[in-house]
Amino acid sequence: MTMDEMIKSVQKALGVQADGKAGPETWGAIYRQLVTREPLTAPPVPDIADPQSEKHIATLLPEVKPLTRALVEKAANAGIRIRIISGLRTYAEQDALYAQGRTSAGNIVTNARGGYSNHNFGIAFDIGVFEGNRYLGDSPKYKAVGVLGEELGLEWGGNWKTIVDQPHFQLRPVWALNLPERQMLAEFRQRLSAGTAVFA
Template sequence: MIAAVQQELGVEVDGKAGPQTWGAIYERLVKKEIDGQKPCDALALVDSRSEKVIATLLPEVRPIARMLVQKASAAGIAIKIISGLRTYEEQNALYAQGRSAPGNIVTNARGGYSNHNFGIAFDVGVFEGNRYLPDSPKYKAVGALGVDLGLEWGGSWKTIVDQPHFQLRPTWAAGITEKQMLAELRSRHDSGQPVFA
């Protein structure tokens, strides 16, 4: 039923009633912008730090990132979006840490091999007041909320568990491996083809 509604509304058909779908329903029924923005973009503006990072993500991912911040808040968990799009160069600099550059190893992905390089992935931080909590059982609760929104959660990965990480897999990548998806994302990036087309 949700897929049929999405098709009728002209939004991505994934069978999950997320912010894009609800925003399109609101726009169709109420026909009104919210503070000069389309409903799916304005449903839930969040804190300014998160909004700066959200602005780096693809438009398809932005409302879901906002919705995750709001759902976490409604559950009594304060989170912020702390990392979003990275260029290949920024990714390579992170990859060098703990290898050829000072610091601890923070990633196993070189440029072009991280979903962050394509605007479909973001990392969250759990906060208590102004204090960032790098480790907290609250990440598991946020993970469940993200999965409920249709996001993939790094905390459920088998090889490298990354609890702060979330990503929105394009519909065309539903039946393929992460490695295959990344290869296609690199190809689309190099040819200028949209990620979610």
């Protein structure tokens, strides 16, 4: 380890700018730590890209991934902790979800069969709002995050007229901007079976 690397590591631990040059800021922090025994105040790490969220983000199309991470970061900057709790679902996974509350146990959670949900095409994801590790299924914070998502160019399910779906976000391709949902989904199915890119 070089001297620069050592200084950088010390700076990181002290929570000061890690530039590898020990100036007044670094020496001040060392002094406070060693002489006055102030507790360390590490800089807050934004709550982005937790492993659970990343697992779902990995299933989304490349056009959607950066916006999803940006939403997590924007929410964190606004003091709202969100996680991505759902991403791509295959037709089979969608069918299994559709069966829930109909032919299998549980409550009905969707009205979409396989091929009829935006989640089947890698353009849609759902968020969960958290307070610490506690999941909030219902919170005004969903609306606040909805506004942030729209600023990023995402479509927010909280604005839907038929089924309001506040945890839901999706990126509508340019060709679908003025299409009704049904037509967009039909085009998605056609593209998926033909192997055509969704955003082409």
